[in-house]
Amino acid sequence: MTPREMKSAAIEQQLSALRCDRFRITLMPRVAGLGARNFGNLSSAKRAEKGIQEKFWSISGVISQIDKLQIENMKGCDVYITPISDDLHHLLIDDATPESLTALVAAGYKPALVQRSSANNLQAILMVDKTASAGEQSIANSFFVDLNRRFGDRNITGVVHPFRLAGFANKKAGKDNFFCRIVEASGKLCGRANDELRLCRAKMDATSAVDQKPAERVLTAQALTEPIEFDSSNLEALAAFEMHWQNESRRIIERGLPVDNSKIDFRVAKNLRAMGFSDGEIVAAIIAGSPELIARHRDTAYYACGVVSRSR
Numbered sequence: 001m002t003p004r005e006m007k008s009a010a011i012e013q014q015l016s017a018l019r020c021d022r023f024r025i026t027l028m029p030r031v032a033g034l035g036a037r038n039f040g041n042l043s044s045a046k047r048a049e050k051g052i053q054e055k056f057w058s059i060s061g062v063i064s065q066i067d068k069l070q071i072e073n074m075k076g077c078d079v080y081i082t083p084i085s086d087d088l089h090h091l092l093i094d095d096a097t098p099e100s101l102t103a104l105v106a107a108g109y110k111p112a113l114v115q116r117s118s119a120n121n122l123q124a125i126l127m128v129d130k131t132a133s134a135g136e137q138s139i140a141n142s143f144f145v146d147l148n149r150r151f152g153d154r155n156i157t158g159v160v161h162p163f164r165l166a167g168f169a170n171k172k173a174g175k176d177n178f179f180c181r182i183v184e185a186s187g188k189l190c191g192r193a194n195d196e197l198r199l200c201r202a203k204m205d206a207t208s209a210v211d212q213k214p215a216e217r218v219l220t221a222q223a224l225t226e227p228i229e230f231d232s233s234n235l236e237a238l239a240a241f242e243m244h245w246q247n248e249s250r251r252i253i254e255r256g257l258p259v260d261n262s263k264i265d266f267r268v269a270k271n272l273r274a275m276g277f278s279d280g281e282i283v284a285a286i287i288a289g290s291p292e293l294i295a296r297h298r299d300t301a302y303y304a305c306g307v308v309s310r311s312r
Helices: 003-016 044-050 059-064 066-074 098-106 136-151 191-207 215-224 232-254 261-274 279-289 300-310
Strands: 023-029 077-083 088-096 113-118 121-129 181-184
Touching: 003 059, 003 066, 003 181, 023 059, 023 066, 059 066, 066 077, 088 098, 088 136, 098 121, 098 136, 121 136, 121 191, 136 191, 191 232, 191 279, 232 261, 232 279, 261 279, 261 300, 279 300
Parallel strands: none
Antiparallel strands: 023 077, 088 121, 113 121, 113 181
16 A cells, blocks of 8 residues: 555545544644645635635545645645534544543543544544534533543633644654554544533523523522533433433323323422432433423423422
């Protein structure tokens, strides 16, 4: 296999694992005074002036540019890729070490992609579902920053973040032209990160109700004003809610009775209270786990807080 064929195979493996059909290519010159370039595009200002949309690259499109990108890499530019997706967030854990990656996996996270960006650094990508709800980008960004504080780069910001394209040399000083290589490419969504992001959305929905009426909503929503710590109790509440919901639903169907989702929510909330879960954990679990809740109740926080209040 020729060097170009090896590079092409690495890129195919890397980008296929990201389950995305649009990518941005960014060139980063390691020369003082030169800024990043969006490969294949005019500057954003010139595009706006001319009314031109940004051009993105397919997997085959990226591979077709290997020779040009190799020339830029040899000139001293680092080559980065950014997935552009309407359906998925690609959460980069940057500057990870073997030890922090082991801790990440031990905590229950399953990367879709792991690559070695230099002799002592790894990059891991967690894939999670993206919604079109208001505040989604802000919620995902906060979650992304928290993950990196625990397992990666404590100074990173911006959930839409580029990372190294496989097969190209690291041109940063002291990195010895290390070629980015794939360690693992499962291409799987991360279940734990997905659940935690659902709880972040639920918390945002509930806390937005704190300054509103009626009082029962304020009373219950205040239980969520403290930041959610991503420990086992939060995921246990969600898992317990979903398990009890399925059990209640199955019993009703077996009796030949009509299924009333709101009544099931109430019964499950009482069960979770008996198990010792807090108001805040139950509210978040209802918002994150009750089937088709948005379709049933426009104000999910108001509804969930009311269910918890009545279940006391």
